[in-house]
Amino acid sequence: MLTQALGSLRVRAPTPGLFDITEKVSGWLDSQRIADGLLTLFCAHTSASLVIQENTAQAARHDLERFFERIAPEDPALYTHNDEGPDDMPAHIRSALTQTELTIPVQAGAMALGTWQGIFLFEHRQSPPDRRIALHLIGEGE
Amino acid sequence: MLTQALGSLRVRAPTPGLFDITEKVSGWLDSQRIADGLLTLFCAHTSASLVIQENTAQAARHDLERFFERIAPEDPALYTHNDEGPDDMPAHIRSALTQTELTIPVQAGAMALGTWQGIFLFEHRQSPPDRRIALHLIGEGE
Amino acid sequence: MLTQALGSLRVRAPTPGLFDITEKVSGWLDSQRIADGLLTLFCAHTSASLVIQENTAQAARHDLERFFERIAPEDPALYTHNDEGPDDMPAHIRSALTQTELTIPVQAGAMALGTWQGIFLFEHRQSPPDRRIALHLIGEGE
Numbered sequence: 160m161l162t163q164a165l166g167s168l169r170v171r172a173p174t175p176g177l178f179d180i181t182e183k184v185s186g187w188l189d190s191q192r193i194a195d196g197l198l199t200l201f202c203a204h205t206s207a208s209l210v211i212q213e214n215t216a217q218a219a220r221h222d223l224e225r226f227f228e229r230i231a232p233e234d235p236a237l238y239t240h241n242d243e244g245p246d247d248m249p250a251h252i253r254s255a256l257t258q259t260e261l262t263i264p265v266q267a268g269a270m271a272l273g274t275w276q277g278i279f280l281f282e283h284r285q286s287p288p289d290r291r292i293a294l295h296l297i298g299e300g301e
Numbered sequence: 302m303l304t305q306a307l308g309s310l311r312v313r314a315p316t317p318g319l320f321d322i323t324e325k326v327s328g329w330l331d332s333q334r335i336a337d338g339l340l341t342l343f344c345a346h347t348s349a350s351l352v353i354q355e356n357t358a359q360a361a362r363h364d365l366e367r368f369f370e371r372i373a374p375e376d377p378a379l380y381t382h383n384d385e386g387p388d389d390m391p392a393h394i395r396s397a398l399t400q401t402e403l404t405i406p407v408q409a410g411a412m413a414l415g416t417w418q419g420i421f422l423f424e425h426r427q428s429p430p431d432r433r434i435a436l437h438l439i440g441e442g443e
Numbered sequence: 444m445l446t447q448a449l450g451s452l453r454v455r456a457p458t459p460g461l462f463d464i465t466e467k468v469s470g471w472l473d474s475q476r477i478a479d480g481l482l483t484l485f486c487a488h489t490s491a492s493l494v495i496q497e498n499t500a501q502a503a504r505h506d507l508e509r510f511f512e513r514i515a516p517e518d519p520a521l522y523t524h525n526d527e528g529p530d531d532m533p534a535h536i537r538s539a540l541t542q543t544e545l546t547i548p549v550q551a552g553a554m555a556l557g558t559w560q561g562i563f564l565f566e567h568r569q570s571p572p573d574r575r576i577a578l579h580l581i582g583e584g585e
Binding site: 161197212213219221223258261262264272275276299 | 532544578
C-alpha cells in the first residue's frame with residue numbers, strides 16, 4: 160500500500176562549495192518504511208542549492224566550483240543588489256543555474272543513483288549558515 | 302488516504318523577466334483537499350521557464366535577468382536558429398539553464414518554501430504570450 | 444486507486460549532443476496501467492543529462508549545443524580534473540547546468556508536454572556509452 164513521509168535535514172557546509180550529503184539523505188531514507196518509491200529533496204534557500212555530481216574525484220568538484228566562480232564572479236561592479244556582501248548576488252545566480260530540488264526514484268530501499276553519483280549541497284555563501292532541506296517520500300513498504 | 306489532483310494555470314508575464322506566481326500557485330493549492338504531499342509545476346513551453354528565487358529584493362531579480370542577458374545575449378551572430386526573431390534562441394538557452402518543472406513538498410497545507418523563496422515564471426520572449434503551467438498534487442487530506 | 448511502477452530505459456546517443464528520447468519514454472508510459480499521475484526520469488550519470496527542448500527545429504538544438512561548447516569548452520587549461528580525457532570535465536559542468544532528473548505530469552495517458560517540447564538525453568561524452576535512465580510513475584489507471 161502506498162504511503163508517504165515528510166521530514167527535513169539540517170546541514171551546514173564547512174566551507175563554500177560542494178558538500179556531500181548523500182549519507183545523510185540515505186540515513187533518513189533508511190529510517191522510513193518505504194522501499195520502493197520517489198524521494199524529493201527541497202533546499203529552502205536561495206543562496207544554496209542542490210546538485211548531483213561526481214562522488215569520488217575531488218578535482219572534479221574543485222573544477223566545477225571554479226567554473227561557477229568564473230561565470231558568476233564576486234565582482235560588485237556586475238550587480239546592483241549587494242545587501243549581504245559581494246557573495247550575495249553570485250549566490251542567487253549560482254542557485255538559479257543549479258537545482259533547488261531533486262527528485263530521485265527509490266528501489267529496494269536505495270536511491271537509484273549511478274555508481275559515480277553523489278548528492279551535494281552547493282553552498283554559495285562565504286560564511287555558511289545552517290541549511291534546511293525538506294524531504295518527501297512516497298511509495299510502498301517492504 | 303493518498304489522493305491526487307491535476308490542474309493547470311494560465312499566466313501571462315507583463316514583460317520579459319521574472320514574474321512572481323507564488324500566490325497563483327498557493328491559490329490553486331488552497332482549493333485542493335490535500336494538506337501534506339508533493340506539488341509539481343510543469344511549464345509547457347521552451348521559451349519560458351520556472352525558477353525559485355529571492356522574493357523581496359527587486360534588485361536581485363534585476364541582476365539575475367542581466368546575468369542571463371550577458372550569458373545568452375540577443376545577438377543573431379551567435380545563432381543559426383532565428384525563426385521567431387532575435388529573442389528566439391536566447392529564450393531556449395535561458396530555459397535550458399533554468400527549470401522546466403519544479404517539485405515542492407507540501408506540509409500542513411503550505412508549500413515548504415523558505416522565508417525568502419518565491420516561485421517565478423521566467424519569461425524569455427519580448428512579447429510575452431499566455432503560458433500554461435500544468436500542476437500535479439499528490440498527498441493526504443486534513 | 445493510486446499505484447506506482449518502476450522501470451528503466453537504456454539509451455545510447457549516436458553522437459554527443461541532444462538525442463530525442465520522447466518516443467522511448469512514451470512507449471514505456473503506454474505499457475503501464477496508469478493514465479493520470481506523475482512520471483519521473485532520472486539519469487544515472489554525471490556526464491550525460493536531461494533537458495526538455497524544442498522538438499522540431501534542428502538548428503535550435505545545434506545552437507544550444509554550441510552554447511554549451513562555448514560556455515564549458517574542452518580546454519584542458521581550464522581544468523585540473525582530466526582523468527578520462529578533455530571531454531571529462533566539460534561533461535560534468537554541462538550536466539550540472541542542465542538536469543539530472545525530470546518530473547512530468549501525466550494526463551489521460553500522455554505526458555503534459557507542450558506542442559513544441561521534446562525530452563532529450565544530453566550526451567556530453569565524445570564516445571557515447573549506454574546510458575541508464577531510471578523511471579518512476581505514480582497515479583491512477585483508466
